[in-house]
Amino acid sequence: MNPAHQVVCGIVLSEQRVLLGHRSARKQWYPNVWDFPGGHVERGETPLAALQREMREELGIGVLHARPVREVALAEVHLTFWLVNRWEGTPTNLAPDEHDDLRWFALDDLRGLALADDFYPDLIAEALKLTLGGSCCGRD
Structure with a gap:
């Protein structure tokens, strides 16, 4: 399979909360919903390098540790x-054209929230479980 676009999404976790960006109502794709920061993998770029670049561009953070959790092929x-x-640095909304708001959410806060996809709560719960057995989440 070789889809037209490869996209990476960062599930940024700290203290059992996830960082989501609210996509602007002016966005063509998935307007006015909460989504993970991320973006397209550029030609010649690995998915990890794309994730690191996107987190730097959108949030101003340097990724120190990341691991793939799930792949979805459409x-x-x-x-x-x-x-x-x-990661290092403090997540800040450096891409207001992408996200008009940036917030931390606990898993319970996601109920009733307009998310980019209905499987996000399960995906976030899966990511949170992965952190319980390992190192705590947060910045260095």
Whole structure:
């Protein structure tokens, strides 16, 4: 399978909360919903390098540790969701054209929230479970 677009998404976790960006109502794709920060893998770029670049560009953080959690293949896009549980810097909305808001959410806070996809709560719960047995999440 070689979809037209490869996309990486960062599940940034700290203290049992996930960082989500609210996509602007002006966005063509998935407007006015909460989504993970991330973006397209550029030609010649590995998915991990794309994740590191996107987290730097959108959030201003340097990824110190990330691991793939789930891949979803759709007709024209291949999504890879990465658990980001160690980074340097403070997440800040550096891409207001992408996200008009950036917030931390506990898993219970996701009920009733307009998310980019209905499977996000399960995906976040899976990522949170991965952190319980290992190192704590957060910045260095």
